[in-house]
Amino acid sequence: MxxxxxxxxxxxxxxxxxxxxxxxxxxxxxxxxxxxxxxxxxxxxxxxxxxxxxxxxxxxxxxxxxxxxxxxxxxxxxxxxxxxxxxxxxxxxxxxxxxxxxxxxxxxxxxxxxxxxxxxxxxxxxxxLFILTHNYTAYPMVRQAKSMIEAGDLGSLRLVQVEYVQDWLTEAAEETGSKQAGWRTDPARSGPGGATGDIGTHAFNLAEFVSGLKVESLAADLQSFVPGRRVDDNAHVLMRLEGGARGMLWCSQVAPGNENSLRLRIYGDKGGLEWAQEDPNYLWFTPFGQPKRLLTRNGSGAGPAAQRLSRTPGGHPEGYLEGFANIYSEAAAAIRAHAAGEAPPEDVTYPDVHQGLRGVGFIDACVRSSRRNGGWVTL
Amino acid sequence: MxxxxxxxxxxxxxxxxxxxxxxxxxxxxxxxxxxxxxxxxxxxxxxxxxxxxxxxxxxxxxxxxxxxxxxxxxxxxxxxxxxxxxxxxxxxxxxxxxxxxxxxxxxxxxxxxxxxxxxxxxxxxxxxLFILTHNYTAYPMVRQAKSMIEAGDLGSLRLVQVEYVQDWLTEAAEETGSKQAGWRTDPARSGPGGATGDIGTHAFNLAEFVSGLKVESLAADLQSFVPGRRVDDNAHVLMRLEGGARGMLWCSQVAPGNENSLRLRIYGDKGGLEWAQEDPNYLWFTPFGQPKRLLTRNGSGAGPAAQRLSRTPGGHPEGYLEGFANIYSEAAAAIRAHAAGEAPPEDVTYPDVHQGLRGVGFIDACVRSSRRNGGWVTL
Amino acid sequence: MxxxxxxxxxxxxxxxxxxxxxxxxxxxxxxxxxxxxxxxxxxxxxxxxxxxxxxxxxxxxxxxxxxxxxxxxxxxxxxxxxxxxxxxxxxxxxxxxxxxxxxxxxxxxxxxxxxxxxxxxxxxxxxxLFILTHNYTAYPMVRQAKSMIEAGDLGSLRLVQVEYVQDWLTEAAEETGSKQAGWRTDPARSGPGGATGDIGTHAFNLAEFVSGLKVESLAADLQSFVPGRRVDDNAHVLMRLEGGARGMLWCSQVAPGNENSLRLRIYGDKGGLEWAQEDPNYLWFTPFGQPKRLLTRNGSGAGPAAQRLSRTPGGHPEGYLEGFANIYSEAAAAIRAHAAGEAPPEDVTYPDVHQGLRGVGFIDACVRSSRRNGGWVTL
Amino acid sequence: MxxxxxxxxxxxxxxxxxxxxxxxxxxxxxxxxxxxxxxxxxxxxxxxxxxxxxxxxxxxxxxxxxxxxxxxxxxxxxxxxxxxxxxxxxxxxxxxxxxxxxxxxxxxxxxxxxxxxxxxxxxxxxxxLFILTHNYTAYPMVRQAKSMIEAGDLGSLRLVQVEYVQDWLTEAAEETGSKQAGWRTDPARSGPGGATGDIGTHAFNLAEFVSGLKVESLAADLQSFVPGRRVDDNAHVLMRLEGGARGMLWCSQVAPGNENSLRLRIYGDKGGLEWAQEDPNYLWFTPFGQPKRLLTRNGSGAGPAAQRLSRTPGGHPEGYLEGFANIYSEAAAAIRAHAAGEAPPEDVTYPDVHQGLRGVGFIDACVRSSRRNGGWVTL
Structure with missing residues (x-):
């Protein structure tokens, strides 16, 4: 090929x-x-x-x-x-x-x-085609989570808790020569959101992707803890999702001890799921009234949605780069289908421009809500 | 004696x-x-x-x-x-x-x-004397956390994240004969708060106790997910604390897979702390720019505040009952001093009626804020 | 009463x-x-x-x-x-x-x-009556493990891996005034075994108790790493158990970073179990070909053998002292039955003098085997 | 290039x-x-x-x-x-x-x-050049561990505990059409060792690589638990290493619930290290008498030996394939130097034919020892 x-x-x-x-x-x-x-x-x-x-x-x-x-x-x-x-x-x-x-x-x-x-x-x-690299959506166990929710394993969804927590901007790294910190805290290059834009959008996208529910409105309290910082470095967000589900989103770049702690927990009336990006080969599934189960990538209990994006047997950890590569492979499948004038295979999925628009809308809503002292704003 | x-x-x-x-x-x-x-x-x-x-x-x-x-x-x-x-x-x-x-x-x-x-x-x-059994404040590693914050190990505090999550009210247990569920979801006996009152007050109290900061205002979104339930069974709360610190509080009784998951994370400009009630003998300390450290009860790095409430060497787990007993022992010390007409020993501390009032104020504020669509209310 | x-x-x-x-x-x-x-x-x-x-x-x-x-x-x-x-x-x-x-x-x-x-x-x-306080046998989740093995949940047993690892004798504490270290490293007061006697016997007893299998023979390599120490401070032991099962036992008092790390893993042809004393409210159950399950004390999946020795709901950790108290409660039940001239209730069990003899036999076998350069000796 | x-x-x-x-x-x-x-x-x-x-x-x-x-x-x-x-x-x-x-x-x-x-x-x-893909030696945190031992952070080494545990041969997969199981349990294609050859050699190699100590002699107890299996599927091994250190090695393919649980623990008189392949971005460092520290790949505390084999910041997990790729990159550096007639850069290292010989020697020694009822054999 x-x-x-x-x-x-x-x-x-x-x-x-x-x-x-x-x-x-x-x-x-x-x-x-x-x-x-x-x-x-x-x-x-x-x-x-x-x-x-x-x-x-x-x-x-x-x-x-x-x-x-x-x-x-x-x-x-x-x-x-x-x-x-x-x-x-x-x-x-x-x-x-x-x-x-x-x-x-x-x-x-x-x-x-x-x-x-x-x-x-x-x-x-x-x-x-336009493909947006919300790479976390392509971790096998994220796909597993999504497929379980689609299959009804959690029942009717009630709660979505998501957080993306870092510590690299705990001090004013943008003033001490970090190129990364420089543009990411510069509204002209980064946009009005700091933590909200850089990592909050990932958390937001992941929550919507896995839950299959759109956030309808949110209330946000944004902070710039580091003196002189021009964008938010921490955000606390309440969310109301389709169908009556509620959620919280926390993103921060000033929480010492956190590297890239993106963590998603979703609960329905029949069970819960919990996934953490730093240990991405695991997925907790907690059916109500039954023992907690730890699903592993390509291990027992992981289904085709996870397997098709896996390369190695369970217990051989795949990580960030493999997840990112999965976006590229999904894109490749879509590009090849496009070249052949065909629809992409049914199970191929990737974040597109519309999800991208929602992400920018999320940043905008956070900034608007925070300026209005945390009032609810629609997305 | x-x-x-x-x-x-x-x-x-x-x-x-x-x-x-x-x-x-x-x-x-x-x-x-x-x-x-x-x-x-x-x-x-x-x-x-x-x-x-x-x-x-x-x-x-x-x-x-x-x-x-x-x-x-x-x-x-x-x-x-x-x-x-x-x-x-x-x-x-x-x-x-x-x-x-x-x-x-x-x-x-x-x-x-x-x-x-x-x-x-x-x-x-x-x-x-009046002693309120906010028992979680008497876990040795909670005291350790408090003492480290007092000593400035975290620097100036910025963030307080606290949650208390259960699943036992995922279904309408109050309608199927559970005595516990019965009175705890009955406003006449329990008060206006459900999860907020039963466990949210613990989380709130713990956050204030360990951080040493009072919550000045909050914005709350309360839910009763289970049809027919008369009190909240889930609450999402944003908090503004003294000195500019911010926080989130989540309490829930409808999150399958959670038993008594009370978890506290506090971050300052110099470091962070993380503690979980279900694994209470551990305390993570994460000084900014240094490796994460796992402190253990009576192990290296745990100081006198933890040791005075410990009975066994590190690695011999003490749990919920020991933490509860610590409240009783603190009370005993205060009662004996009272009988002798003396002040209690300096390191004796316990939750009192004023902390109790703050807890009821927290419930009240949550209910008021939620009725006002999550507007900020002062405590 | x-x-x-x-x-x-x-x-x-x-x-x-x-x-x-x-x-x-x-x-x-x-x-x-x-x-x-x-x-x-x-x-x-x-x-x-x-x-x-x-x-x-x-x-x-x-x-x-x-x-x-x-x-x-x-x-x-x-x-x-x-x-x-x-x-x-x-x-x-x-x-x-x-x-x-x-x-x-x-x-x-x-x-x-x-x-x-x-x-x-x-x-x-x-x-x-004679009751020996092998306290670890009375942790609820240890009883849960034993009951699952008796019920055949693991199938035919093949492997028993047990270890009890500490670090408090990494240096010559017996020469710097520690009373505990003094008598525990003195053969006249402690016996011929050091780590083998102090903690190896616990590990050995736990392995036999939970598996229900007797160790038939063992091969041991004992060390005294600290110069001048008069008893072993580390032991590596191979075991052959009834019915063809095999095992390893490691006990050490010189492994920095370990407090009281007693850990038991048992595998049969249908599944496995894993338990750790420092986190005693959890029990991993791994049925072959199914997702791993985390059982919790008094949580879903824990049966009557665990519940009868529990005092609090799941998620409220019980620890070392509660496990120890369980031995005393089992003893009390037996003592009361004895006073009444009756047999103790069927589910009451405690380590007795015969298990004690096996423990001393274990120490003796370790010492004999090690002196014979690790040759197999029967117990 | x-x-x-x-x-x-x-x-x-x-x-x-x-x-x-x-x-x-x-x-x-x-x-x-x-x-x-x-x-x-x-x-x-x-x-x-x-x-x-x-x-x-x-x-x-x-x-x-x-x-x-x-x-x-x-x-x-x-x-x-x-x-x-x-x-x-x-x-x-x-x-x-x-x-x-x-x-x-x-x-x-x-x-x-x-x-x-x-x-x-x-x-x-x-x-x-001849490069042997003992891929686990090229995980960044394995290199970190090796470098810390070389730097003396653990003091004089006493103990090496290593295990590689799987479950995929719990049943007779070789009789039900698994190609992998077929050749790996066939002595003619695989050699005299089963688990010892397939995964024991990895564990053995890792132990020697990280500790820097050669195993001088060993005593092994090999089993074939699955009826009809022609090679070992489980092995318990005692080891004596250079300089008086001792160790245990366990490899198994019949322990349900284990996927690729390769785990290494090394202890000296000043501290310990612990690493697990399934969570490879972490390394526990436990200096005696100090709190445990969790080092992370590219996080605080990880040095140049880990960084040079890392591609992403801490918290973005790299896994099995990246570790394997590191072997290929080390090989590439050596091949390019060879082509230029130069010695490879000083920090380039990879397993070679001599380490390969030691691995085959390990299998041979295990088989010989086990046939002699676990007597010690030199390597």
Whole structure:
């Protein structure tokens, strides 16, 4: 099976998420990275491209030029990964989408709600797919959880508790030279949300994805604990979901001892589920009135939804990169089906531009609610 | 050292918490149970009393009669444990307090805020002590946590996350004959709060006790998920604490798979702490920028605040009953000092009527906020 | 129900295990401690006795005198707890047993195999019961495990893995004034086994108790890692059990980071069980080909064998002292039945002198095998 | 940087470990798989090769032919991955080594000790490298553990406890059509060891690698619990290591509830370490007399030895495939240095043929000892 020709915008040397996307694209052997505008600095773009083994002729420092040229090349890229800061997602995506090049874009969708709406339009108008890398949705045991809820194992859902907790911004890292901290706490590049945008959107997306319920309204209390910080670094959010379910969402970047503690708990009138990103091969299932059960990836009790995204037997832990690679594999299946003029296989699923819009809507709602002293706002 | 003569009101056969109080009183050999009005049914009172080895002459079916007579007896009780449903706490306590008999009372303080205020007055006017059994405050590692915060190990506090989660009311147990479920979901006996009153007050009290910060205001979203239930069985609460700290409190009795999952996490600008009631001999301490440390009761890193309430070496788990007994031992120390006309030893501490009032205020605030669609209310 | 009158030999101020026995005796309200020879030093005996509230007339400094006199008193003790160093167990027990006073004795049974055999004889000849406090056998979830194995939930047993690991003798504590370390590493008072005697016997006893299988032979490699230590501080043991099952036992007092890590794992051809003393309210049950299940004390899946030794609902942890108290309660049931001339209730069980003999036989076998370079020896 | 041209022998459709090697080779973008003798069945070889996108001209069904031809090609493979059953490792490796093609071979080294010795000779004589994929040695936190021991953080080592426990052979899977179970329990293809060969060698290798100590002698008790099984499915092993350290090794394939529970604990006179393969991003460090510390991959306390083999920040779990890929990356560094006529960078390390020989020696010693009723044998 021929590999999909992939380009990348952003992700030059020193960037974290670009390297993750490249590993994810490589892991299952479905993509070849063949072009890139890895930096807007020509020199850095070139160095980064060469280090990745790109042909000199396909190293760009201008994403628009890249889009134009690759669209004309006989063996031009079929898809592009966008791993820039948030404010660039829309303009970059637009250039590729309008030329029929599929876009695999990092989250959140955009820095502003206006851009998000424009991007939805652009994606809807395009002859190309748009995939948003809410990577946590592609962990096997997250799929297992979703499938169990769909099967009714939890009964009617009542409660959704989700949190994503970090500690890396406990101090003012943005003032001491951290490039990551710099753009992620800069509203111009990151958007109005800090923790809400960077990790809250993941938590929000995961909660909706697994529960299958949309958040209808929320009440948020946002804080910037670190003096001088321009965006929130902690958020407490109450949620009301479809069908009467309620929930809480906590995201924080100032809770010492937490690395990437994304944790989801969902309860219905028949049972509960609990999953933690840092130990992703486990899923607790707690049917009411029965002993707790620990399901393991590819172990007893894990069904086809988990198995199709697993590579190794139970007890051989798969982690973050495998989950990320699953998004790329889902995308590959969809891209191949698209090329063949077919619908993607039924079990293929990935976060799209509409989920992306909901994420940006979540940030917006958090900021609006918090400004109104935590009043409820609809999403 | 002579044992303290103890009476009990409530706690007849079949009651859960009465038996717990009796074990707690017995465990360290500081009390003798010598009188009781264990039930308002004369027959049940008598049977229960005899089963506990009480003299027939000191078995009562009327708490007021008990208070009057014991106060006159030469070797009458010095203290009484009140383990009735909530609405009886105030009238019972009043009778004993006014006669100079110390009261050890289960939580929440009362069923109504009006009663709570009356009880504060009664306690302040009395020549006797009032001890409220917020037992979780007396776990050794809870004391360890409190002492570390006092010592500044966490720096300036920013976040308090607390939850108390159960599942025993997932279905309508109050309609199928559970005595516990019956009175605890009956506003007339339990008060306006369901989960908020029964377990939310514990979580609230623990958060304030360990952090040393008072909750200034809260915003609450209360639910009664089980059809027909007359009190809340789940509550989501945002909190604003003294000094700018923020927090969330979740209490639930409808989350399948949770038994008594009381969990507290506190974060400051220098570090964090995490404790879980179901595994109470452990305390996570996470100084920012250093490896996580697992402190164990009486193990390395646990200090005198934990050691003075421990009986066994580290690795020999002490649990709920020992924590409860610690309240009784703290009370005993205070009672003995009171008898000697002295102040209690400096390190003796226990929840008192004022903390009780705050707990009832918490329930009231939750109900008020929730009725106002989660608007912030001051405590 | 009248309390059983209890005496104690050993356990004066500063001793660890004496205090544990006293709490255990008190916890369920079945015993009154009324006499004691708490120390062989008259002054220490008196001080310790008074501190415990004993009548002066029933404070002894000579256990034999105590046995003689209490046997003649109208309200003399009905049972005695022996909590001396090991070498005194036999002579003390003999004096009480021969006078029809029940003996509750700490483990190991004796310091020597010869004494153990004499004590078996003494117990068999006596009109009194002998209870050995292998306290770990009375944890509710240990009983749950045993009952599941008896019910065939694991199928035919194949493997028994048990370990009891500590770190308190990592350095030469016996040379720096630790009283506990002093006698426990002194062969004259402790017997030929160090770690094997102090904790290995617990592990061995637990393995046999839960599995229901006797160890037929073993091969042991004993070490004294700390220079100058006169007994083993670490032991590696291979075991062959009845019916073809095999096992390993590790006991150590020199493994930093371990407090009282007693852990048992048993596997049959249908499933497995795993239990850890430091988290005693949990029991893993792993039926082959099904998800792992976490049973909790008094939670779903825990049966009557666990419930009858529980005091509180699931999620309210019971620990070491409650487990120890269970031994005392089992003993009380047996003592009351004995007094009534009846057999004890069917579900009452406790470690007796024969299990004690097996424990001393285990120590002896370990020492013999290790001297023969780990050759197999029968038990 | 140009990718290394890689071939593969074995690993056709349906094989587990071949797919793992391919992902591992791909993950960091250092290799291109360009040739393969994926099966000795021509048809299966062809189908498997095409599915992997190999050129038809470089799909072989005869490994010797492949070695001959690839060695002559201008762009022939530089390295070959051998993922056949064990008995083929030696003959296949020999063909490539003698032609200067580097070999990356799955473990155990060979099926017989004689073959192992021949392979050592072949590797020593070759102008090519031999890398054995004891993949567990390349987990970042395993490297962290090794580096801490080298730095003296544990003091003088006393104890090594290692176990590798599975359950997939609890029943006679080899009789019900499992291909994996078939060859792995067939002495002709697997060698004389069953569990000892398949997973015991991993445990043994890990223990020696991390501790830095060689096992000098061992005493083993091997079992075949499943009727009719021709190799051991469980082994209990006592070990004596250099410098007076002692250890135990348990490997089993018949312990229900265990997937790939490889667990290592090492203790010295100053501290301990504990690591578990199923949760590989954590490492417990327990300095004597201090609180336990939980080190995390790329978190605080993890040093350069772990960081250089990490791709993502702490809290983004890396797992089995990343660990396996680390072996491939270490191999790539060595291969590139070899091509440049240089020594590999100082911190590059991988299991080689000599460690492979020790592993086969371990199997042999286990079998010999067990036949002698567990007598000690030297390694």
């Amino acid at each position: 021929e590999r999909i020709r992939l380009g990348m915008v952003g992700g030059g040397q020193g960037a974290f998420i670009g390297a993750v996307h490249r590993i994810a694209a490589r892991l299952d052997g479905q993509y070849d990275l063949v072009a890139g505008a890895l930096s807007s600095s020509p020199e850095r773009a070139r160095e980064s491209g060469l280090a990745l083994g790109l042909d000199e002729g396909r190293i760009y420092d201008d994403y628009a030029a890249m889009a134009r040229r690759e669209a004309r090349l006989k063996n031009g890229i079929q898809a592009v990964a966008i791993v820039t800061p948030n404010h660039m997602h829309y303009p970059v995506a637009r250039e590729f989408l309008r030329r029929g090049i599929h876009v695999i874009c990092d989250k959140p969708l955009t820095a502003t709600l206006a851009d998000a709406r424009r991007l939805v339009k652009a994606a809807e108008d395009a002859q190309a | 002579e044992r303290i003569r103890l009476g009990m009101v409530g706690g007849g056969q079949g009651a859960f918490i009465g038996a717990v109080h009796r074990i707690a009183a017995r465990l360290d050999g500081q009390y003798d149970l010598v009188a009781g009005a264990l039930s308002s049914s004369p027959e049940r009172a008598r049977e229960s009393g005899l089963a506990l080895g009480l003299d027939e002459g000191r078995i009562y079916d009327d708490y007021a009669a008990m208070a009057r007579r014991e106060a006159r007896l030469k070797n009458g009780i010095q203290a009484v444990a009140i383990v009735t449903p909530n609405h009886m706490h105030y009238p019972v306590a009043r009778e004993f307090l006014r006669r100079g008999i110390h009261v050890i009372c289960d939580k929440p303080l009362t069923a109504t805020l009006a009663d709570a205020r009356r009880l504060v007055k009664a306690a302040e006017d009395a020549q006797a | 009248e309390r059983i009158r209890l005496g104690m030999v050993g356990g004066g101020q500063g001793a660890f295990i004496g205090a544990v026995h006293r709490i255990a005796a008190r916890l369920d309200g079945q015993y009154d401690l009324v006499a004691g020879a708490l120390s062989s030093s008259p002054e220490r005996a008196r001080e310790s006795g008074l501190a415990l509230g004993l009548d002066e007339g029933r404070i002894y400094d000579d256990y034999a005198a105590m046995a003689r006199r209490e046997a003649r008193l109208k309200n003399g003790i009905q049972a005695v707890a022996i909590v001396t160093p090991n070498h005194m167990h036999y002579p003390v027990a003999r004096e009480f047993l021969r006078r029809g006073i029940h003996v509750i004795c700490d483990k190991p049974l004796t310091a020597t195999l010869a004494d153990a055999r004499r004590l078996v004889k003494a117990a068999e000849d006596a009109q009194a | 140009e990718r290394i041209r890689l071939g593969m022998v074995g690993g056709g459709q349906g094989a587990f470990i071949g797919a793992v090697h391919r992902i591992a080779a791909r993950l960091d973008g250092q290799y291109d798989l360009v040739a393969g003798a994926l099966s000795s069945s021509p048809e299966r070889a062809r189908e498997s090769g095409l599915a992997l996108g190999l050129d038809e001209g470089r799909i072989y069904d005869d490994y010797a032919a492949m070695a001959r031809r690839e060695a002559r090609l201008k762009n022939g493979i530089q390295a070959v991955a051998i993922v056949t059953p064990n008995h083929m490792h030696y003959p296949v490796a020999r063909e490539f080594l003698r032609r200067g093609i580097h070999v990356i071979c799955d473990k155990p080294l060979t099926a017989t000790l004689a073959d192992a010795r021949r392979l050592v000779k072949a590797a020593e004589d070759a102008q090519a």
